Amino acid sequence: MTEPLLSALLAGLDVGLPAADPPVRRVVLDSRQVQPGDLYVGLAGATHHGASFAAAAAEAGAVALLTDASGAALAGDAGLPIAVAADPRHATAIASARCFGHPARSMLSFGVTGTNGKSTTVLMLAAALAATGRHVGSIGTLGFLIDGEELPITRTTITTPESPDLQAILATMAEMGADTMAMEVSSHALVLQRVAGIQFDVVCFTNGRATDFHQTMEHYFAAKARLFTRDYAKRAVISGDDEADAGCSTMPTSWGCRPSASVSTRATTTGSRRGRGWVRASGSRWFIRVAS
Numbered sequence: 001m002t003e004p005l006l007s008a009l010l011a012g013l014d015v016g017l018p019a020a021d022p023p024v025r026r027v028v029l030d031s032r033q034v035q036p037g038d039l040y041v042g043l044a045g046a047t048h049h050g051a052s053f054a055a056a057a058a059e060a061g062a063v064a065l066l067t068d069a070s071g072a073a074l075a076g077d078a079g080l081p082i083a084v085a086a087d088p089r090h091a092t093a094i095a096s097a098r099c100f101g102h103p104a105r106s107m108l109s110f111g112v113t114g115t116n117g118k119s120t121t122v123l124m125l126a127a128a129l130a131a132t133g134r135h136v137g138s139i140g141t142l143g144f145l146i147d148g149e150e151l152p153i154t155r156t157t158i159t160t161p162e163s164p165d166l167q168a169i170l171a172t173m174a175e176m177g178a179d180t181m182a183m184e185v186s187s188h189a190l191v192l193q194r195v196a197g198i199q200f201d202v203v204c205f206t207n208g209r210a211t212d213f214h215q216t217m218e219h220y221f222a223a224k225a226r227l228f229t230r231d232y233a234k235r236a237v238i239s240g241d242d243e244a245d246a247g248c249s250t251m252p253t254s255w256g257c258r259p260s261a262s263v264s265t266r267a268t269t270t271g272s273r274r275g276r277g278w279v280r281a282s283g284s285r286w287f288i289r290v291a292s
Contacts, residue, residue: 006039006064009095010083015066018081022063027096027164036061039099040080041092041164042071054078066091089193093163097197103170104198108134110182111195113227114206114239118159118184121206125182137173139166140184146173160189163196187223195232203233 003023010017025037031053034040040062042051051071054062055078064081065071072084085091097104108129112121119141126138130147137146141159144151153169160183161169173181185195185203205224228236 003037004099006081006083009039009098010066010085010091013091013094014086015091016084018064018083020064020081022081024063024095024099026168027066027092027099028057028062029092029162029164031057031060034060034062036063038062039064039066039095041065041088042067042075043088043092044068044070049074051075054080066095087193089163090196093193093196096164096167100167100171102197103167103174104181104200106174107137107170107178108180109198109200109202110180111185111198111200111203111227111233112140112182112206113185113187113190113203113224117206118186121204122182122184129180129182134180135178137170137176137178137181138183139169139181144169146176146178151176159184159186160194162192163194166194167197185227187220190223190226195227199231200227200233202235202237203227204236205238207239 003025005021006024007017007021009024009027023037024039026035026039027041028034028038029041029043029050031040031050034057038057038061040054040057042049042054042057042065044050049067049071051065051067051074054065054067054071054075057065058078058080062080064083065075065078066083066085066088067075068086068088069084071088072082075082083091110122110125112118112125114121122138122140123142126136126145126148129136135147137151138144139161144153151169151172153172160166170181189195205228227233228238
């Protein structure tokens with residue numbers, strides 16, 4: 001496959017491009033993993049800016065640097081063509097998806113988010129889909145699997161990998177014959193733009209609790225809401241169990257049993273109470289008796 005040019009990976013994004021336009025082999029966030037032909041991404045970190053390691057990336061064979069304005073100032077002496085992005089994380093995710101040919105588009109895709117139950121839901125979803133004869137790749141806390149077998153990938157397992165790793169994993173799954181993928185999508189991943197560039201066929205919200213990362217429910221739901229837009233999803237399934245029992249009085253109307261216009265994709269809501277489940281879709285509601 002012909003390696004894409006830097007300008008093609010970043011086309012249409014809010015990025016200032018350098019005069020040089022080299023072909024790019026991979027998109028890499030860790031300067032220690034750079035190989036000849038790679039686009040090195042220097043992001044601001046908690047203690048260091050990744051652009052501080054641009055010289056090391058250049059020595060390892062990087063062909064260009066993608067960073068923000070602060071990173072460009074730090075990397076001026078590295079000798080690399082520098083692309084300066086207003087939102088480098090978003091640019092990284094889009095460039096990664098383009099570099100691998102948008103592998104998620106070749107698969108039926110499911111994204112699961114929520115505080116609890118993501119791993120269990122992905123596991124059950126993968127098993128159900130496999131039972132229909134589909135070849136399923138799964139990504140999340142339990143690891144990277146295809147048809148239930150662990151993939152030979154050495155990357156550290158986190159709930160949702162950084163976008164270059166995620167796109168590489170999806171490409172590997174597609175090459176191994178996966179026609180379906182189910183993955184956990186954490187709120188951290190949404191805030192950090194790790195799944196930008198993927199439009200899931202179906203996304204699911206399990207339940208919600210504020211965490212240290214978000215501190216408030218408002219911030220938490222604002223992060224989750226990104227997944228339930230047309231940029232990220234074609235359809236949605238939303239569990240209303242947590243706040244449905246309280247009449248949805250404490251959950252924003254975008255969630256639970258009263259999805260609002262801010263959920264801009266087609267949504268189905270589900271829940272259970274006192275031994276019976278319910279499903280709401282297209283303005284109708286059905287009740288299901290749960291057998292004891």
